[in-house]
Amino acid sequence: MCCKTLHRKQMSLQACLDECMEALDLFLNNHFSESLDKLRPRAKESMYHALIYATVLEMQAMMTFQQDDIVHAGNTMKNAQESWREQLHAEVCYAECLLHRAALTFLQDENMVSFIKGGIKVRNSYLIYKELHAFVQSDTTFRGPNHKHLEGGVSFGIGAFNLTLSLFPARILKLLEFAGFSGDKEFGISQLFTGATSHTLRSMLCALLLLCFYTFLSFILGNCAGPAVTWGLHWGAIFLFFAGRAEEIKGNIDEAVALFEDGCKAQQAWKQFHHMCYWELMWCFTFKRHWKMAYFYADLLSQESRWSKAMYVYMKAAYLSMLSETESRPFGDNEVDLFRQVRTYKQKIAGKSPPTEKFAIRKARRYRASNPIRLPVPVLEIMYMWNGFSIISKQPELTEGMMETLLEAERTLQSAPENEYSVDDTCVILLLKGLCLKNQGQMQAAEDCFRQIYSSEKKLKFDHYLVPNALLEMGLLYIDTGRKEQAIHLLQKAKNNYKEYSMESRTQFRVHAALTKLKADTSEQDEKTAL
Structure with missing residues (x-):
């Protein structure tokens, strides 16, 4: 291929990337229809137009849960995937399409075949990202004008896989590792942070995933620590939403309401x-x-x-x-x-x-x-x-208000005739009272609430989730009060001794997060001692 032809192809790729960046800017500034209108005409001839067009449709499908939207997004992503396979940019686009299609497959069908199909797509995507990451790291001679977009794509994929896989409880992670997957949370975060701050085509996706992690996943799973999340908060409605969420988890409720x-x-x-x-x-x-x-x-x-x-x-x-x-x-x-x-x-x-x-x-x-x-x-x-x-x-006044509500409910329950739900309802109130007491620094009183639930285990008829969660909360209380060995014992008991209760996966994820944090804290302490 002559230099003139190669230069023309590079310019063509540059033009595609520039136009896709413009479309993303429109999307992030709430001009959704204009963004799709800019992408649609070239979606069948440009891999990046096809990918970004399909990605925007996917975001819409995941919010609407409407079958037509899911099918349309899936078909568009499939077309984008099948159109381009000639160069490294195409490889990263292909891997990204597989990843998005796997997510849409999980939404689209209602049988185990969809899980198998989705799993195959995920594995193929993961292997491509691993190969591309190894190439980008080893080959420093390939640095064309659009190389940053290639690196951004790899950062998104490698970061997404490492961060997501690291959240799974150990028993699930062992199965995934057997299938060739591995997850390192800190490495995943660093890759996504690099992608989010590099001003490439994938910056938005990297920023969104980090925002989701710090304001939702890590929070709901009980591991609330994380750096200040500010990437892209000047952008449109979706980032106003994340700014509101960031204020909300800091307890600044009025500020959060205004942002939402x-x-x-x-x-x-x-x-x-x-x-x-x-x-x-x-x-x-x-x-x-x-x-x-x-x-x-x-x-x-x-x-x-x-x-x-x-x-x-x-x-x-x-x-x-x-x-x-x-x-x-x-x-x-x-x-x-x-x-x-x-x-x-x-x-x-x-x-x-x-x-x-x-x-x-x-x-x-x-x-x-x-x-x-x-x-x-x-x-x-x-x-x-x-x-x-x-x-x-x-915010102490918020906890005080909840405690008032709980005490009133407790008085009502105690004055009512005993029934088949009495023990379960009492233990629900005890769990929530324990959390309020912990918020107020009354650690012994909080522990007593959690212990009462554990001692009522055999009397519970319906709300069996209360016991493992009481053990989890008592374990977290022990962590806060420096009783790490006792905390590990309780967390392991919550992890291993209870199955098939309501919201089990959420409890298991939180137990995993607590044990991981304990392990990390112990390792850091050992290093300091060695020094």
């Missing part, structure tokens, strides 16, 4: 962004115990969002049940009727019902009775599942 509201105002084209903000606004008003405002956002979600109507209806009923019997119910709704409707909205994603829906349906079951026994604090129980007690720990 700004995120809703910033654009009107994609209502799915609004739904993300509504969900967080619902929790912000929950932390402030503004039950009717929280109900308002749960109601909006139940009407507009397709993510989990069962969960939204459950939350509506839960908020109404927090009101006194004399308070008026918005829109004439009734919590008993709503609780009875929850199971009718059950859905399956990739062949399985989401664990949160299973939990909601199980909890609402008692309302099928003609004279149902009400749940004591259903909102606070779900709030625990999303690690909300860590958020209110940042």
